[in-house]
Amino acid sequence: MAVSSRRLQKELTEIKTAGTPCGITLLKADDFQTWFLSLEVLGESQYKGEVFALMFRFDPQYPISAPAVQFVVDDKYKAPLHPHVYSNGHICASILGGEWSPVLSVIAVCITLQSMLASCKEKKRPPDNDRYVAHAPDNPKKTRFVYHDDEV
Amino acid sequence: MCYICREEEHHDQPVEPPVAWVHPCNCTLVAHESCLLSWIQSSQQDASRAPNALKCPQCGTIYELESYNPRTLRFLNKLNSVVSMAGKVVTVAGVSCVIASFGFGVYIILTSYGAYAVQEFLGKEFFDLVLTEDPSNWPWHAFINLPLVPVSLIISRTPLFEGFPLVPLFLAWTTSPPVQTTERLMTARWRRAMTSGADTPWGPLINWPPSPLMVTFLYPFVTKLYRRYFRRFQHWVMGTEPSTGTTVRRYVWALNDDRNLQVQVDVNALPAREEGQQQQGRPQGNEEQQEVDPNGEEQEAELPQDPAAVAERTIRVTSASLGRFVGGALLIPKISNWMGAILFRLSKYSPLLRRFLAIRPPRTGAPEVFGKWFDSQPWSQMSVARQLGVGVHMALSVVGGGTKTFAECDPVWWRNSVGLGIFVLAKDCVNLLHLYLTKREIETRRVKSRSFEGVDIKELDLLNPPQNPAALPLPTVA
Numbered sequence: 344m345a346v347s348s349r350r351l352q353k354e355l356t357e358i359k360t361a362g363t364p365c366g367i368t369l370l371k372a373d374d375f376q377t378w379f380l381s382l383e384v385l386g387e388s389q390y391k392g393e394v395f396a397l398m399f400r401f402d403p404q405y406p407i408s409a410p411a412v413q414f415v416v417d418d419k420y421k422a423p424l425h426p427h428v429y430s431n432g433h434i435c436a437s438i439l440g441g442e443w444s445p446v447l448s449v450i451a452v453c454i455t456l457q458s459m460l461a462s463c464k465e466k467k468r469p470p471d472n473d474r475y476v477a478h479a480p481d482n483p484k485k486t487r488f489v490y491h492d493d494e495v
Numbered sequence: 496m497c498y499i500c501r502e503e504e505h506h507d508q509p510v511e512p513p514v515a516w517v518h519p520c521n522c523t524l525v526a527h528e529s530c531l532l533s534w535i536q537s538s539q540q541d542a543s544r545a546p547n548a549l550k551c552p553q554c555g556t557i558y559e560l561e562s563y564n565p566r567t568l569r570f571l572n573k574l575n576s577v578v579s580m581a582g583k584v585v586t587v588a589g590v591s592c593v594i595a596s597f598g599f600g601v602y603i604i605l606t607s608y609g610a611y612a613v614q615e616f617l618g619k620e621f622f623d624l625v626l627t628e629d630p631s632n633w634p635w636h637a638f639i640n641l642p643l644v645p646v647s648l649i650i651s652r653t654p655l656f657e658g659f660p661l662v663p664l665f666l667a668w669t670t671s672p673p674v675q676t677t678e679r680l681m682t683a684r685w686r687r688a689m690t691s692g693a694d695t696p697w698g699p700l701i702n703w704p705p706s707p708l709m710v711t712f713l714y715p716f717v718t719k720l721y722r723r724y725f726r727r728f729q730h731w732v733m734g735t736e737p738s739t740g741t742t743v744r745r746y747v748w749a750l751n752d753d754r755n756l757q758v759q760v761d762v763n764a765l766p767a768r769e770e771g772q773q774q775q776g777r778p779q780g781n782e783e784q785q786e787v788d789p790n791g792e793e794q795e796a797e798l799p800q801d802p803a804a805v806a807e808r809t810i811r812v813t814s815a816s817l818g819r820f821v822g823g824a825l826l827i828p829k830i831s832n833w834m835g836a837i838l839f840r841l842s843k844y845s846p847l848l849r850r851f852l853a854i855r856p857p858r859t860g861a862p863e864v865f866g867k868w869f870d871s872q873p874w875s876q877m878s879v880a881r882q883l884g885v886g887v888h889m890a891l892s893v894v895g896g897g898t899k900t901f902a903e904c905d906p907v908w909w910r911n912s913v914g915l916g917i918f919v920l921a922k923d924c925v926n927l928l929h930l931y932l933t934k935r936e937i938e939t940r941r942v943k944s945r946s947f948e949g950v951d952i953k954e955l956d957l958l959n960p961p962q963n964p965a966a967l968p969l970p971t972v973a
Contacts, residue, residue, distance in 0.1 A: 349502070353502075407538075441547065446499075487543075
């Protein structure tokens with residue numbers, strides 16, 4: 344328990360002192376269970392002007408175990424239209440699954456997702472979006488994603 | 496700084512008690528040994544991270560571990576994985592055995608039904624010749640053909656396959672030799688002198704009844720002709736025109752539908768009455784569906800077009816109709832046997848019928864076998880042309896007259912087939928009668944009026960109300 348809290352405390356301190364990268368802001372980080380950050384893709388991209396919100400959920404084994412990350416879908420925020428983002432906000436990204444390592448951090452994940460959105464060529468949903476969303480679990484870590492498209 | 500827990504330790508301020516640090520790879524990442532070990536252990540447990548467990552996330556160098564790994568442990572791990580593999584094999588084998596035994600059970604049922612059907616249809620004598628009751632005597636193709644019998648009986652009732660019932664069955668057996676039971680082999684030996692090898696094992700070229708092979712070939716044509724002419728007859732009786740549109744048939748599965756629906760004759764006969772009649776859901780009833788539509792169209796002006804017009808084109812498969820369909824199909828051999836028996840009885844009174852049915856006394860001689868005759872011919876002495884001629888003659892005879900076993904036997908199968916045809920004709924006529932009477936019933940319906948005694952006269956919507964309510968005639972127009 345202490346490991347995850349200590350590490351998250353350190354990350355939080357770093358965010359508060361060094362600030363967040365461009366396009367990323369800290370919305371809410373009151374406890375060591377759930378954090379909210381906002382994400383915006385800067386420069387010329389398909390998502391110019393769109394603001395998204397990310398929800399991070401940590402478990403006691405963080406950073407040994409990966410955080411559960413998804414886009415927030417409510418009245419204010421929508422999931423971005425991306426071939427790796429489902430309409431319920433779940434993200435198909437290797438760094439959140441098999442490629443997770445403790446060298447990454449919350450900010451690192453945000454930057455990776457920012458670049459994933461920025462490099463997107465075509466705004467569309469994943470091909471199995473409807474089927475996935477109908478049967479999706481609440482926690483995206485429970486899904487066994489198959490990472491096939493590496494360039495997007 | 497440990498890259499896992501992000502704790503820092505300064506060189507001049509060592510932590511008490513001292514923790515072990517490790518630099519396991521080529522890049523600048525360092526970590527507490529305990530943090531790294533717990534990371535490696537947890538990612539080895541997780542299937543999605545296991546391939547990367549021993550790799551540095553930044554530079555990709557493989558971590559090297561040292562541990563107390565004696566031979567005993569290695570041996571036990573190996574043993575465990577071998578036994579697990581065996582366990583997997585056992586699981587697969589067990590499941591497939593269960594499935595296979597189900598399939599085998601189904602196969603046994605189908606085959607025994609097939610043998611029963613063949614016996615019913617071909618008659619006992621023939622059955623003993625070609626199959627006998629003991630499965631160890633059956634020729635190899637019996638085991639393929641027999642289970643197909645119930646399947647082909649059922650699907651021959653569907654519109655697709657009306658012309659092709661039991662084709663594999665007949666093709667195989669019209670030419671098969673009689674089964675070699677030990678009993679037959681012994682009698683054959685004893686009569687070696689009597690049955691000379693020169694006797695051809697096939698019957699004359701043109702024979703009555705025609706050989707089963709011919710009957711099989713002619714059967715589709717006969718059915719098509721029959722259907723066409725009967726359909727015309729039906730349309731004439733019912734007074735309908737044949738529908739021009741394609742019969743788009745949807746199958747509606749309503750297996751829980753317990754309503755006893757009246758026979759659907761036309762659009763107006765909506766399912767509402769609880770009579771003892773059941774709805775004709777069988778595809779045989781597609782003739783009704785076809786004529787239903789034009790009937791509905793004719794009466795469109797008088798009565799509102801009903802959404803049931805579309806429903807007329809669907810075939811409702813209720814539990815009743817499914818049972819009738821399958822049960823009827825499986826009863827065909829028994830029915831044909833009964834009809835054949837009836838015909839046999841009738842033939843005692845009519846020599847003409849006897850000739851037509853070609854009733855013969857049961858055969859007495861030993862059955863001929865193809866092989867024997869084949870071997871006895873001087874093949875090597877004949878020229879190629881003659882060989883060809885003999886071969887063609889043989890084939891034609893088998894097609895035309897059937898093997899001698901068929902030719903000399905009492906053709907139970909022939910009268911069974913004829914009987915079945917008569918039965919089908921009679922059944923179709925009865926159905927037609929049913930339809931016709933239903934139609935008449937609907938056409939002759941009138942609603943009975945009652946007198947107005949006891950009704951308040953002021954309630955009625957009359958133009959010139961009379962004084963005495965009893966004087967009101969039964970109204971035709973209000």
